[in-house]
Amino acid sequence: MVRDLGAARRTPARPSASEAGNDENAPGDGSDAAAAALVGAAESRPPLLAIQPQASGLKRKPESPAPTPSKLPFRTPEKAAARSRFGWAPPRAEELPPRMGATTMTTPRAHRGKAVLAASSEGGSTHSTPTKSVSKPAYSVGLSGTRPVTSGGARGPGSGLGCSMAARGAPVSFGPATVVSSVEVPQFELREDPSFWMDNNVQVVIRVRPLNNSEKTLHGYNRCLKQESAQTITWIGQPETRFTFDHVACEGVNQEVLFRVAGLPMVENCMAGYNSCVFAYGQTGSGKTYTMLGEISDLEVRPSPERGMTPRIFEFLFARIRAEEESRRDEKLKYNCKCSFLEIYNEQITDLLDPSSTNLALREDIRNGVYVENLTELEVGCVNDIIKLLMQGSMNRKVAATNMNRESSRSHSVFTCIIESTWEKDSTTNLRFARLNLVDLAGSERQRTSGAEGERLKEAANINKSLSTLVL
Numbered sequence: 044m045v046r047d048l049g050a051a052r053r054t055p056a057r058p059s060a061s062e063a064g065n066d067e068n069a070p071g072d073g074s075d076a077a078a079a080a081l082v083g084a085a086e087s088r089p090p091l092l093a094i095q096p097q098a099s100g101l102k103r104k105p106e107s108p109a110p111t112p113s114k115l116p117f118r119t120p121e122k123a124a125a126r127s128r129f130g131w132a133p134p135r136a137e138e139l140p141p142r143m144g145a146t147t148m149t150t151p152r153a154h155r156g157k158a159v160l161a162a163s164s165e166g167g168s169t170h171s172t173p174t175k176s177v178s179k180p181a182y183s184v185g186l187s188g189t190r191p192v193t194s195g196g197a198r199g200p201g202s203g204l205g206c207s208m209a210a211r212g213a214p215v216s217f218g219p220a221t222v223v224s225s226v227e228v229p230q231f232e233l234r235e236d237p238s239f240w241m242d243n244n245v246q247v248v249i250r251v252r253p254l255n256n257s258e259k260t261l262h263g264y265n266r267c268l269k270q271e272s273a274q275t276i277t278w279i280g281q282p283e284t285r286f287t288f289d290h291v292a293c294e295g296v297n298q299e300v301l302f303r304v305a306g307l308p309m310v311e312n313c314m315a316g317y318n319s320c321v322f323a324y325g326q327t328g329s330g331k332t333y334t335m336l337g338e339i340s341d342l343e344v345r346p347s348p349e350r351g352m353t354p355r356i357f358e359f360l361f362a363r364i365r366a367e368e369e370s371r372r373d374e375k376l377k378y379n380c381k382c383s384f385l386e387i388y389n390e391q392i393t394d395l396l397d398p399s400s401t402n403l404a405l406r407e408d409i410r411n412g413v414y415v416e417n418l419t420e421l422e423v424g425c426v427n428d429i430i431k432l433l434m435q436g437s438m439n440r441k442v443a444a445t446n447m448n449r450e451s452s453r454s455h456s457v458f459t460c461i462i463e464s465t466w467e468k469d470s471t472t473n474l475r476f477a478r479l480n481l482v483d484l485a486g487s488e489r490q491r492t493s494g495a496e497g498e499r500l501k502e503a504a505n506i507n508k509s510l511s512t513l514v515l
């Protein structure tokens with residue numbers, strides 16, 4: 044049964060992270076999990092992954108008219124210009140931190156059980172992807188967590204945002220991991236350098252969440268990972284394996300710091316006209332929703348320090364928009380932002396801003412590229428507009444209790460903001476366009492550990508299937 048957390052999820056019932064701990068991941072009891080399935084299934088649709096051609100007679104929701112080339116020329120985004128405008132000096136090679144491990148991607152990522160925060164933007168030139176520092180036969184190993192290793196191979200961390208990797212090839216079994224038992228874990232500062240993002244299309248940030256109370260009660264302070272720097276993390280199994288990422292955020296890294304490292308540069312990219320995307324991937328209960336959304340109730344009155352990436356991104360975006368419009372008043376610079384919020388549940392798309400609108404079709408055409416047909420797009424002008432949409436959409440999202448997370452998101456959610464700007468220069472009207480996607484994926488899970496049965500099991504199968512497709 045799916046629980047509509049309409050009430051529960053965004054009420055004070057969800058404890059703050061300071062209390063976290065505590066029983067967040069504890070399984071709910073039967074009554075807690077009761078409720079109704081929200082999404083109707085349509086039988087005859089092709090699978091979601093198949094993009095359907097534009098149906099004749101069907102029209103997308105009205106959009107702003109396409110610019111006439113002669114009147115509204117598109118401006119090529121100026122990364123270099125944006126960099127200097129925001130005061131970022133391009134880092135000199137010698138200033139960059141030494142990268143541990145190999146610098147090329149040596150393993151395709153097949154993930155199991157942990158989370159990654161990945162962000163990307165169009166443009167730039169190089170890929171920066173996780174690397175591991177030992178070359179080994181194929182395996183699947185969990186990174187991230189502070190969760191203790193339980194016997195028999197529940198090696199996945201499961202706490203924190205982390206990542207698992209697997210090399211291609213035949214699986215080999217591993218011996219049990221060693222565990223580190225320590226109340227204190229070393230802290231590492233993340234390097235805030237927005238200009239770094241200007242030169243890298245994709246970055247992967249691992250976030251390790253603190254142990255919660257039930258984990259401490261069950262397993263003490265045992266951990267199967269140790270962190271050695273702000274870029275590397277080591278799985279203390281056999282063989283001990285070190286992984287290198289763009290950033291590894293230790294347990295002590297808070298929402299503000301993570302936003303400054305990973306969210307703020309995305310806003311700057313969008314302001315400069317680049318499409319950008321941040322998505323959280325990982326094992327159920329590892330902290331994806333906490334990272335992407337965090338605590339958003341009461342934001343208008345008393346912003347919580349636990350608010351996550353999404354609200355912070357929009358706080359910053361609207362502040363930047365106001366500042367830009369002010370400083371370029373003579374050019375009549377104007378921004379216009381439109382948002383949509385959807386979920387993918389059991390391979391079907393539902394409009395979270397209009398939940399009666401289910402089973403939406405994915406289409407593609409030359410003008411719009413890939414888009415979701417009939418998805419609600421609402422104009423937004425300030426953070427409060429965003430908060431309302433986030434609250435509304437989050438309440439409609441499918442959430443249910445599993446053994447691993449009392450409020451497990453059972454769907455992937457995509458919050459999109461289209462940022463358009465127009466300005467006049469040399470008697471010409473210019474138009475710039477960027478799209479920002481903020482994605483909170485459903486958690487990958489082992490059915491045995493998550494205790495999925497019945498409807499939960501069907502969801503879990505669809506979640507794992509779609510995550511595997513994403514990785515491919």
Ligand SMILES: Nc1ncnc2c1ncn2[C@@H]1O[C@H](COP(=O)(O)OP(=O)(O)OP(=O)(O)O)[C@@H](O)[C@H]1O
Nearest residue numbers: 060063067252327328329330331332333451452486
């Ligand atoms: N960095 C953190 N600091 C404190 N608490 C955290 C942190 N990350 C996650 N938590 C807590 O852990 C619990 C699980 O987090 P969350 O619901 O975000 O996991 P998830 O990865 O989204 O899970 P699922 O995939 O099942 O939806 C929540 O109670 C959350 O408040």
